[in-house]
Amino acid sequence: MTAVYEAQARCEDIWETLLDSMLRIRYFENEVKALFGSGLVRGSTHLCQGQEATVVGACSRLRPGDMMASTYRGHGAVLATGASPTAAFAEILGRDPGLCGGKGGSMHFTDLTHGAIGSNAIVGAHLPIAVGAAFGAQHLKSGAVSLAFTGDGSTNIGAFHEALNLAGIWKLPVVIVIENNHYGEYSPLAATTPISALVDRAKSYGIRGEVVDGNDVLAVRNVVGEAFDRARDGNGPTLIEADTYRFEGHSRSDPGKYRPPGELESWLARDPIERFADLLKEREIAGTEIVEAHRQQVGAEIAAALQAAKAAPEPQPERLYEDVIG
Amino acid sequence: MIRELTYREAIASAIGDELEADPRTVFFGEDVGAAGGAFKSTVGLLERFGGERVRDTPISEQAIVGAAIGAAIAGLRPIAEIMFADFVGVCFDQIVNQLAKYRYMTAGQVRLPVTLRMANGAGAGFGAQHSQAAENWLINVPGLYLATPATAEDTYRILRTAVQCDDPVVVFEHKNLFGLKGTIDSTAPVLPVGKADVVRSGEHVTVVATQQMRHRAVEAAEELAAEGIHIEVIDPRWLTPFDDAAVVASLQKTSRLLVVQEGPAPGGWAGALVARLCAHHFELFDAPPRLLTSPFTPVPYSGVLEDAWLPSAPDVADCCRELLKY
Ligand SMILES: Cc1ncc(C[n+]2csc(CCOP(=O)(O)OP(=O)(O)O)c2C)c(N)n1
Ligand SMILES: [Mg+2]
Numbered sequence: 113m114t115a116v117y118e119a120q121a122r123c124e125d126i127w128e129t130l131l132d133s134m135l136r137i138r139y140f141e142n143e144v145k146a147l148f149g150s151g152l153v154r155g156s157t158h159l160c161q162g163q164e165a166t167v168v169g170a171c172s173r174l175r176p177g178d179m180m181a182s183t184y185r186g187h188g189a190v191l192a193t194g195a196s197p198t199a200a201f202a203e204i205l206g207r208d209p210g211l212c213g214g215k216g217g218s219m220h221f222t223d224l225t226h227g228a229i230g231s232n233a234i235v236g237a238h239l240p241i242a243v244g245a246a247f248g249a250q251h252l253k254s255g256a257v258s259l260a261f262t263g264d265g266s267t268n269i270g271a272f273h274e275a276l277n278l279a280g281i282w283k284l285p286v287v288i289v290i291e292n293n294h295y296g297e298y299s300p301l302a303a304t305t306p307i308s309a310l311v312d313r314a315k316s317y318g319i320r321g322e323v324v325d326g327n328d329v330l331a332v333r334n335v336v337g338e339a340f341d342r343a344r345d346g347n348g349p350t351l352i353e354a355d356t357y358r359f360e361g362h363s364r365s366d367p368g369k370y371r372p373p374g375e376l377e378s379w380l381a382r383d384p385i386e387r388f389a390d391l392l393k394e395r396e397i398a399g400t401e402i403v404e405a406h407r408q409q410v411g412a413e414i415a416a417a418l419q420a421a422k423a424a425p426e427p428q429p430e431r432l433y434e435d436v437i438g
Numbered sequence: 439m440i441r442e443l444t445y446r447e448a449i450a451s452a453i454g455d456e457l458e459a460d461p462r463t464v465f466f467g468e469d470v471g472a473a474g475g476a477f478k479s480t481v482g483l484l485e486r487f488g489g490e491r492v493r494d495t496p497i498s499e500q501a502i503v504g505a506a507i508g509a510a511i512a513g514l515r516p517i518a519e520i521m522f523a524d525f526v527g528v529c530f531d532q533i534v535n536q537l538a539k540y541r542y543m544t545a546g547q548v549r550l551p552v553t554l555r556m557a558n559g560a561g562a563g564f565g566a567q568h569s570q571a572a573e574n575w576l577i578n579v580p581g582l583y584l585a586t587p588a589t590a591e592d593t594y595r596i597l598r599t600a601v602q603c604d605d606p607v608v609v610f611e612h613k614n615l616f617g618l619k620g621t622i623d624s625t626a627p628v629l630p631v632g633k634a635d636v637v638r639s640g641e642h643v644t645v646v647a648t649q650q651m652r653h654r655a656v657e658a659a660e661e662l663a664a665e666g667i668h669i670e671v672i673d674p675r676w677l678t679p680f681d682d683a684a685v686v687a688s689l690q691k692t693s694r695l696l697v698v699q700e701g702p703a704p705g706g707w708a709g710a711l712v713a714r715l716c717a718h719h720f721e722l723f724d725a726p727p728r729l730l731t732s733p734f735t736p737v738p739y740s741g742v743l744e745d746a747w748l749p750s751a752p753d754v755a756d757c758c759r760e761l762l763k764y
Binding site for chain 1: 580679
């Protein structure tokens, strides 16, 4: 780790943002679970609980003008860019002031004002798009970077490979973070993927690869910060494999029966929020009481956001025909 | 400026004029730069605009379309080439699920000024995987404009309209028409999206045909004129949106309709047009509307078989004579 990132790992200036952001995602998704249980969420929804450190650490490096593309498991990534939880709840509830006017839903959170250029429900399809966004930034010399999150399972789809190859040959300012939660739907990684180090795939595209503990928010923040610096300096893309775990099933209909006994518990013991709280205490940055105050405050924020979203109007039927073309 | 150009040269000319007009416009695809295109339809652009704006890509159709989408999100106005329209098969997701739906799913946060060009159609002996008229694959996808220019003039003007359009346009360039000559006026006003061309007027039968079939319809018109039969030939030029009004206006004179389509009938624009007209303008018909299409087989290689596969000018003439028996 370079000196500058070691210094930033001290995190005195940023810990509150990181902590609040992870708490916001966790509490937001607690409510989504409850909404789903009471039949208020249409279709399905994919929770990222347990993976908060990866999206929060990475998005903490975004600057205005940067772009972030995510997957259907994208609540966390989009909230981590600073998108409004009220608009996010409203989107899930299909309401007019939702992030996408109720036309997207849980899988398609998009908030251009915060650089969240889209959450995609076609596995891997956002990667060529993220690479294209990086090409746009490079061409316009805007200094922006493009960040994409993607699943471990998506490293087996063609779009992933085409995207990495193009990023490599054009040396684009794109950083792709694999959220390796060890399962693609119900299939363990080993059943679908003949290598266990997904980062090795970077090599064949002439791209730098990094591995990081995806449940360590500061570690992610550091590795992504370095990757962004390289990208902004014209030194091309980075593929980062973040080791993490989803606490919930693949989607809300999945009880996760395929997980071996003890596995979930071992990951719950590495809960990224609790680890960060422990670190704050250990380094005497914030004690239990201060962290508790943050929990209360973010909890209240989320409760209010949900309240506001529930009171929001449904879209007018004419909206059906808007924003198709022309 | 007014110049005599071939259909093929009109393509390079339109792209060049658009690159000249707007620095945000970029052009990329496989072998489009150094090689000047697989059909030599982009010769000279790399030399004129340089490798930043005219780029050769890897053989990665998903990445080509995805990169165009991402670059558009980042603020560019990309023109992307898919060498043969048949290759839509390998990037169907990027076109149908990404390019076409992005604006809608994000409730208009994102608009995609992307022009996608591809060489279309049969008649040149390229065999089953390089000869398809692929426009019908995209005909029921909301969110895309589809253009099928038949002449050098229309190709030039439609391409310029496409690049200036703020929504995605797919332009099918018919590879059997690349040698056609025309008079290109680079100062002509922009052609509106969705405007048909009444190529030849007549009062007996309305014949609607695109690209190669339009030229065969005109050939048939000459043959029929000798018999005192005057057909009206309408080239819709755009399949989405379709200029129904132009056809209705013609039917008011002729009361007889023949729609000629290169490619099999099922699920095509020709059948859809007939269905709409029957539903809304049944009173205009004095004879059952006719469809003349290719048979429901792949495109064969042998010249004899391929000729039999494509509707011919005599086929068009025969259909018109039959319609006049009513
Ligand atoms: C092209 C495509 N194939 C299959 C699916 C169905 N599907 C949705 S999520 C998923 C698993 C993806 O796993 P991974 O990339 O590891 O991401 P995770 O869900 O674990 O975050 C599958 C197969 C899809 N949405 N898109
Ligand atoms: Mg996974």
